Amino acid sequence: LANKLKEDIDEMEKMLNEYLQFTSTSYSEKHEEFDLSELIKKIIEGYNNKGISSNLLTGIFINGRKNLIKRCINNLIDNAIKYGDKVNIELNKSSGNLFIKIEDNGPGIPENEYENVFKPFYKIDKGRTDSKSSVGLGLSIASDIIRSHGGNIKLEKSSMKGLGVKIFLPV
16 A cells, blocks of 8 residues: 555656646747747657658748747657557648648547547546556647647547547647
């Protein structure tokens, strides 16, 4: 019982630290214009993972908080890699909106959980969970970041039968 209690306390501490780190950086960071195509390309290169493929429209500039967008993309790629061994990332632009799509070939998430997984600290009991390394904040933080930029994020079944995350950002 003491060990289980200690694990719970450690996990709570980890959750709070991650959340506090997110909130402190999100308020201090200034908006700047940057090349989103280059940022995503660099993020992908940083993973050095042959399972990640991409199709990125080049020369897409946005005005936003670069480190937060980077954190959002990292959270989503981390999730995709954790549950699948193939990940595809797309960046497109259409009628005043940017679209980022991150798809994996993992087990996916049941459709009735799509909304819930954006809630802070929420975890699904089956399928995609790995409670030791996850504090249930990745999608919540990703969603907060996208919404703070006037965008939207939604989940769908990926073309690879796993999870697809679609991000819409206004330009």
